[in-house]
Amino acid sequence: MARPKVIITRKLPEAAELRARELFDVELNAADTQLDVAGLARAMREADGLIPCVADKITAELLAASGRRVKIVSNYGVGYNNIDVDAAKANGVVVTNTPDVLTEDTADLALTLMLATARRAGEGEREVRSGKWTGWRPTHMLATRVNGKTLGLIGIGRIGRAVARRAHHGFGMRVLYHDPFPLSDAEAASIGAERRESIEAVLAESDFVSLHCPATPETKHLMNAARFAQMRNGAILINTARGDVVNEGDLIDALRSGAIAGAGLDVFEKEPVVPDALKGMENVVLLPHLGSATMETRVAMGMRALDNLEAFFGGRAPRDRVA
Ligand code: 8YV
Numbered sequence: 001m002a003r004p005k006v007i008i009t010r011k012l013p014e015a016a017e018l019r020a021r022e023l024f025d026v027e028l029n030a031a032d033t034q035l036d037v038a039g040l041a042r043a044m045r046e047a048d049g050l051i052p053c054v055a056d057k058i059t060a061e062l063l064a065a066s067g068r069r070v071k072i073v074s075n076y077g078v079g080y081n082n083i084d085v086d087a088a089k090a091n092g093v094v095v096t097n098t099p100d101v102l103t104e105d106t107a108d109l110a111l112t113l114m115l116a117t118a119r120r121a122g123e124g125e126r127e128v129r130s131g132k133w134t135g136w137r138p139t140h141m142l143a144t145r146v147n148g149k150t151l152g153l154i155g156i157g158r159i160g161r162a163v164a165r166r167a168h169h170g171f172g173m174r175v176l177y178h179d180p181f182p183l184s185d186a187e188a189a190s191i192g193a194e195r196r197e198s199i200e201a202v203l204a205e206s207d208f209v210s211l212h213c214p215a216t217p218e219t220k221h222l223m224n225a226a227r228f229a230q231m232r233n234g235a236i237l238i239n240t241a242r243g244d245v246v247n248e249g250d251l252i253d254a255l256r257s258g259a260i261a262g263a264g265l266d267v268f269e270k271e272p273v274v275p276d277a278l279k280g281m282e283n284v285v286l287l288p289h290l291g292s293a294t295m296e297t298r299v300a301m302g303m304r305a306l307d308n309l310e311a312f313f314g315g316r317a318p319r320d321r322v323a
Contacts, residue, residue, distance in 0.1 A: 002025070003023075003024050003025045004024050004025065004048040004049055004309070004313045005024065005025045005026075005027070005046065005047045005048050005049075005069075006020065006023075006024040006025070006026045006027070006047055006048065006049045006050070006051065006309060007026075007027045007043040007046065007047040007049075007050050007051070008020060008026065008027070008028055008029060008050075008051040008076075009029060009034075009035050009040075009043065009050070009051065009052045009053055009056050010029055010032055010034075010053050010076075011028065011029055011030065011032035012028075012051075012076070012298070012302045013295060013298050013299045013302060015299045015302070015303075016298075016299055016301075016302025016303060016305075016306065017302075019302070019303065019306055020051075020302070020306055023306060023309070023310055024049070024309070024313075027043075027046075027047070034055060034056075035056060037062075040052075040056060040057075040058070040062055041062060041065065043070070044062050044063075044065060044068045044069065044070045045065070045067045045068060045069055046069060047069060047070050048069060048070065048071055048072070048313070049070060049071065049072045049073075049074060049309045049312070049313065050070050050072070050073050050074070051074050051075070051076050051305050051306075051309070052073060052075060052076065052082065052083070053075075053076045053077065053082075054076075054077050054079065054082055054271075054289070055082070055271065056082055057082055058073055058082060058083040058084060058088075059084055059087070060084045060086075060087035063084060063087040063088050063090075063091045063093055064087060064090075064091050068091070068093075070093065071092075071093060071094065071312075072093065072094040072095075072096070072308070072309060072312045072313075072318070073088065073093060073094070073095050073096075074095075074096045074305045074306075074308045074309045074312075074318075075095065075096065075097045075098065075305070076098060076301055076302065076305050077097060077098060077102075077292070077301070078097050078098055078099045078102055079097070079214060079215060079241075079242055080095060080097045080322055081214065081215035081216070081242060081244065083095055083323075085322065085323040088323045089323050093323075094312060094318065094321060094323065095321070095322050095323035096305070096308035096312075096318045096319075096320040096321050096322060097320050097322050098300075098301045098304040098305055098308075098320065099158065099320060100158065100304075101297055101300035101301055101303075101304050102159075102291065102292035102297045102300075102301060103158045103159050103162050104162055104297075105291065105292055105293075105294045105296070105297045106159050106162075106240055106291040106292055107159055107162030107163045107165075107166060108166075109240055109266060109287070109290060109291045109293075110159070110163045110210050110212075110238055110240045110266075110291075111163065111166050111167070111170075112264075113238050113240065113264025113265070113266060113285055113287065114146060114151075114167075114208055114210065114236070114238050114264060115146055116264060116285045117236050117238070117262045117263065117264035117283070117284070117285045118143055118144045118145070118146050118208070118236060118262070119143045119144075119146070120141050120143045120282075120283075121285070122282075122284075122285045122286075123141065123282045123283075124141055126282075127141075144207075144234065144236070144261070146171055146173070146208075147171050147172050147173070148171075148172045148173065148174075149173055149174075149207040149208060150173065150174045150175075150176060150205055150206050150207050150208070151163075151164070151167045151173045151174070151175050151176070151206060151207070151208045151209075151210060152175075152176045152177070152178075152196075152202035152203060152205065152206030152208065152209045152210070153175065153176070153177040153178075153179075153193070153202070153209075153210055153212055154177075154178055154179075154199060154202065154209065154210070154211050154212060154213055154222065155177075155178075155179055155211065155212035155213030155214075155241070156177040156179040156181075156183060156193065156212065157179070157212060157213075157214075159212050159240070160177065160179070160210075160212035161183075161187075161191055161193075163210055163212065164177070164191040164192065164193045165190075165191045168191055168192030168193070169191075169192070173192075173208075174192070174194075175191065175192050175193045175194065176193070176194050176195075176196050176201075176202050176205055176206060177193050177194070177195055177196070177202065178195070178196050178197070178198060178199050178201070178202045179195075179213075182195050183195070199222070199227065200227075200230050203227060203230040203231045203232075203235075204230055204231075204232070205232075206231070206232065206235060207232065207234065207235055207236070208235065208236050208237075208238060209231060209235060209236070209237050209238065210237075210238040210239075210240070211223070211237075211238065211239045211240070211241040211245050211246070212240075212241055213241055213245060214241070214242070215241065215242035215243075215244040215245055219244070219245050220244050220245070221244070221245070221246070221247040221250075222245050222246075223237065223239075223245060223246040223247065223250070223251065224247045224250050225247070225250040225253065225254070228250060228251065228253075228254035228259050228260055229254075229259055231254075231259065231260050232260075233258065233259065233260070233261065234261045235260050235261060236260065236261055236262040236263065236264065237251070237260060237262075237263045237264070237265075238263070238264045238265075239263070239264070239265050239266065239267055240266045240267065240291045241267060242267050243267045243268040243269040243270070243271060244269060246265075246269070248268065248269045248275060248278075251263060251278075252275060252277045252278060255278075255281055255283065255284065256277075261283060262283035262284060262285075263278075263283070263284045263285075264284070264285040264287075265278070265284065265285070265286055265287070266287045266288075266289055266290060266291050267289055267291075268289075271289060272288065274286060304320065307319065308320050308321075
């Protein structure tokens, strides 16, 4: 029997591409260029399985197209807001994601942003590189302490819990969270996390607020002008989740007015576009969506996406099915 045809939209680390070649009749993207809508439409017509990435919008139009051959979309990423899951279900297309394997590295990056923003690391780096550093002095670039402060988590899934563990056990932080699905008492105690009934209650008490919810219609612009007004004046926002969760215009206003003190951002509303207003602010640390960007995790994400395809084409249930 012919091997299933699989198209992978972007270049993956070598180990994952090698395994993809072993398993499938695979089309790789050696040039590593972003596919446009026509390119995605062709992929949907010519492949049995697709591995897309965060920037590939798998729309209702693509999923409902009459010539579609793709039967499974194996997303390279845990977040799958790039895929119209309802349309996939309606059209009988299976969707999977890559949970677990990126939890620890994404949590590390959230802590990186928290520390970098609070301790003015971006600003300090820019000063050194520009040759403007004039030497040590007691009042130079004084920052905000992280240790012992209160961290509020919006969302306490796998990544939120990994952040809580680091913050509580590593930095002696008090950790608050809000999530529609509360932790068990034992789990909450093990990572030192206290639940609050509302997002507002978390915002009111937190020195740092870190977002760990998925991007859904319900969480779109969850952080808006009203919510920034509820944060403490000296507070810092961290976003390693999705740009859509934050109203970027309102964030810029909140930073400008001093409603909040800073932000550490790995994700943006219109990636790769980052508003010039944010680029011009010293109290903001900006990263190019690097949450899962370690070699270890990016290989593991590839293997997990391939595992899901292998199970599906082998007639078994893919372990990470989300639709
Ligand atoms: C990926 C991510 O870089 O997994 C996610 O949800 O945001 C990142 O880890 C991205 O999704 C790659 O497609």
